[in-house]
Amino acid sequence: MKKAAQTLKRRMHGVMFRFPGMITCNEFEDFILAYLEDELPPARKRVFELHLRVCRSCRLYLAAYKRTLAAAKATRKDYDELEASVPEDLIAAILAAKDS
Amino acid sequence: MIEPHSRSDTVSDLDFEEIVRGNTAWMVAVAQRILKDRSLSEDAVQVAFSKIYRSLDGFEGRSNLRTWMHRFVVNEALMLLRKQKRVNERPIDPLLPEFDRNGCRVDDPFTLPITSEDHLHSRQVRDIMKEKIEELPDPYRIVLVLRDIEEMSTIEVAEALGLSEANVKVRLHRARAALKKLLEPMMRGGAL
Missing domain, CATH: 1.10.1740.10 (RNA polymerase sigma factor, region 2, helix turn helix motif)
Known part of the structure; x- marks a missing residue:
């Protein structure tokens, strides 16, 4: 039943997304990177944001995409934790090899 | 220094x-x-x-x-x-979002649990992230690592990898989308 309801909802969305000034979820997907980097021209940005308002699936998708990105960027913190873990023999090897 | x-x-x-x-x-x-x-x-x-x-x-x-x-x-x-001979070239398509013939998203949507910024920086989450990033196919993983983690610009990544800027952008978006897919079980379960 849930699956049938989702299919019907998608069909209705499919009709709505063909209206002028609207884009499909597939087209929305293609614009995500440029939107997040603020590289979309104003008209396209309006269309993107309109889709975002009317499509819950894409809103949830974009939220998870952003969380993924933030978590990936957070892995940079390892730099700080690795500071103390460089073995002395590596330092010695680097210094010995510098003239090679 | x-x-x-x-x-x-x-x-x-x-x-x-x-x-x-x-x-x-x-x-x-x-x-x-x-x-x-x-x-x-x-x-x-x-x-x-x-x-x-x-x-x-x-x-x-x-x-x-x-x-x-x-x-x-x-x-x-x-x-x-x-x-290296052991390059991870698993296909990325199964990890990308799916759309029906009307262009509508068919993935099962889910609401993200609310978590703090500190949680993303926790050891546990960073270990999960490292493991999942390493599962990405190398041609996509490298772009994500250089662009999102090493914070190189698109031009710098394109030059380092010998790719066009457009290709870097396509790979970056696919890498992020694929990583999101790999992380979905953790996100649905509230671990991320």
Whole structure:
């Protein structure tokens, strides 16, 4: 039943997304990177944001995409934790090899 | 940290040792993200430092020393990666979002649990992230690592990998989308 309801909802969305000034979820997907980097021209940005308002699936998708990105960027913190873990023999090897 | 600013600066062995001690840790971390192997990463850093030593007189201070050295270690790690036979080239398509014939998203949507920024920086989440990033096919993983984690620009990544900027953008978006898919069970379960 849930699956049938989702299919019907998608069909209705499919009709709505063909209206002028609207884009499909597939087209929305293609614009995500440029939107997040603020590289979309104003008209396209309006269309993107309109889709975002009317499509819950894409809103949830974009939220998870952003969380993924933030978590990936957070892995940079390892730099700080690795500071103390460089073995002395590596330092010695680097210094010995510098003239090679 | 010693930061020479012009060609006239000379770098003594003592200064170089200070540079090595102050920068080896993060350089190993950069190489390890690319190579996924500690021993190979140390090799990459060693070769990078030997090239850095020979090039230090040419360092003109237009960028800071760390940014300048970053390029050396990235290039050496990429060079070693290209020589590796065990390249992860699993197809990315199964990890990308699906759409029906009307262009509508067919993935099962889910609401993200509310978590704090601190949670994303926790050891547990970073371990999950590292594991999942390493599962990405290498041609996509490398772009994500260089662009999102190493914070190189699209142009810099394109130059380092010999790709067009458009291709870097396509790969970056697919890498992020695929990583999101790999993380979905954790996100649905509230672990991320």
